[in-house]
Amino acid sequence: MKKITDKFKMIILGGTASVLLAAIIGTSVAISKNSSSSVKNATLADFEFTSNKDLSTLLASDYATENKTHNIQVNSKYWTEELFFKNFPTSSDLAQREFILRAKNGTLLNAFKDKFLIEFHSYANDLEGELFLKVTLTDFISKIGTPQKTEKIFTLKGFKKVNFESQKQYLFVNSADAKLHGLVDFNSLTQIKDKYNQDNTNDKEALLKSIVSFDLPNSTLIDYSKSVVSFDDKNITIKPYLLAKVNFANLNNLDQISTLSSTNESFFGPEISVNLQNYFDIKNDWGNKVSLSAVTKKLSELTLEEIEKSYDLKTSLFKELKLDNIPAGNTYKFQQNINKNGDEVIFRYDVYSSQQLLIYTGLIKLKKDQFKNS
Template identity: 25%
Template sequence: MKKNKKFLTGLLATTIISAAAITITTVAMNAYNPQTSAEKRIANYEFYVGQDFAKQIQNHFPSEYAFASYNDFRATRSADDNVLFQPELKNSSNYANQFWPYQLEISYDNEKSNVDEFKRRQEQKLFYLRNSKSSAPIDVLKATHNIYYHSYANDFTGELFLSVLLEDKNPSSKSEQELLNKSTSDTIRIDSWKSKVFKIGGFKKIKQESTNPITYNTQDLLTSKTTLNSTLTPSFKISETNTLNDIFRDKKYTLNGKDIAVNAVHDLIDNNILASEPNFDKEQISKNEILTKNLFSIENINSYNNSFKINWNKPVWFSKNKNNVNEININYYVTRKIPAAKIGNLNSLARSQSVEIEQQFSQKIYLNYFNLEKIAKQFVQIIGKKGVPLNQYTQSGQNALNFHRSSSALEPNSNNGYFTELNLKFSDDASISRITNNETFSEYESNIANYTLSYQLNNFRKPKNDKNVQNTPFVGEQQNTAITFSFELKLNNTDQEYGINTYYGTFVLDGFKDINTATTTSS
């Protein structure tokens, strides 16, 4: 935590709640500046659970109650270098932002709540925050201070930490007054708040199953901390790299100067390009990781729960789906970041620990390149518009075609731009039923309306040519009366199991003004 973060001096108090044997401890931190009245009074507050919840607390992980009433992007950015990342923090919904006010404040307006679950008043709350001497609620401090909440968890020790943050509504300094005009997600404003941290123990702990090496119960590690009694299955967004696209286009993979044929998706496995079995040799694990990342773009963070990551220190291998020639499975292990908060500064409260999960996971990758290729070669056309004399136009120069780098509702297939003189289209007889061996197409793929055509302007996706010009759909220069165009064919609305959903192709259209004649004439 930055040095301008002000902590309050307080006392350590412990209370035992009968049957659950729950330790309730209020923990205070050092203050850098003199305390105001509200800051002194909060030192007398205690954080504890309701009697009914006390009987159930051992069935709940503390991270189930990791909520914040404000949004601090530092707590949700899952980059490896972010020490403030909280893997189970919930702070981006009305429910999450209002959880602690609903639990702790008697002034919470149930009738006006925009959270259905909070429209009814609780007779027995899960949590309480009351003055230990007068039983006054936290609300009494609102007269002079804005109050925010941020809870942290330690699923290894079964402890929940609640940070109550106070912001003076009428600060004396101009700089503090100006902070009040900033968003509550502004980090400078957040770091100016004074904090009092409370702790409750007695929650469920992740079971440790062995000590050498340390391993934990897989079921506990996969338990959802947002949906009760549910287990998470990691999955990751996977797409093709340009390298894999080139391999499919060229129908070969070159290894140590030797060409290996790739005429179908399963050739990647049958011809030993991709690892087909787990190999725990460290050197081989490293080689397979490099190869896998060379062919596939794999988001290392789980898109639905960013506490999961692929464990690249263990084998990653592939297998075929015998019922689908375009489908393979990627098999891997994962790690999960587990909240491991400790008393101390903000870094300690936000602390987490990455744990290996021994269970292997499998995820299918559907590579539809060869289906897209069949459609592109059989049905994609570029033709002159009705009444346009192509023999009057060239690729460049004073007779150049007019390309507009904008879409138009009046121009089909114009997502990446269009020509005044040309139409990019499917042939009038385009139908998947006319493709030989169309049994490889799924029901969704069999509808030509589920595809989008557009020009391709990125040199990175065009065939290599020294004369390519970025942000144009041309490949190289005009050759006599022929111009080569770059296009992309995309399968729409595919989920992450469709590893390749775009085909990059070229179309040669003849019949333009001879470039040699055009040059001679202009000279």
């Protein structure tokens, strides 16, 4: 057998290197090319959303970027890492993913990366055990007019379904406080009590919402019509009837929520008492004595337009106005909107303690003719 010449060795080695280089390049581009003719014509309509997990043990809301009822567990980055591949995947690679989005012919979502900005939003329906994945492709190559968007919503069924029994462990109230802005139109706690007892169910609910603020977790809502309310000399006491808030996304309304209540028991949270009398003590002590005056001119020399333009967003004060009879050590801020009701002008303000805690909200009502005409 003839010896292989050095020149022939060079040819062989060069050819081998070319093959290796071609293989490397081929691997790197195959994932985005992936049968160029099929990729070129690929659309989101060709894709299927599947999972390798036993979905019956999982809540769809755990994979919802738009979770309305619990802490969000995943974000758009999760879906980016889950649905894109750095290398062309083997069967083993695919089996390790929780979710897969690809066309029936094997085309991966990577096929769109060079031409589109790709966004992911996911929504849950925990009553029916469904996950909705919205994929949006925005054409960022086109420089003519508004970028074109393509959107498709994929549905994956078979997740665990919730009921009231499974959700009631998440029902609670963090705290409750008086809403001072809702108290300004009342002169006493007795007046509030009388109004509540005279109102119909809808008005009772509106009244409660206007005077008491509940800090609730995302999982909880209150049914005010079934809550138990009582009054004493200083407090309003509420025993809240609790409802479970659940994600109820559907193709017509991805942000929809629903509620669950017990069918065999009245599910109340602990009684919560909120002191309202403190507000009326302040109102009777000095709140009713607070007055409005101009800083450098008389009110009659100022137009309402001039006053409105003098509002400073940083300090929440009107540069042309001041409040009198605010106790020393306290500070105040005006609400920007001046309410003009017929021949009456209403200014709203908040008073804060030296610790910057809101302690009082008040109104000052003046006649329009007390100001200069525009």
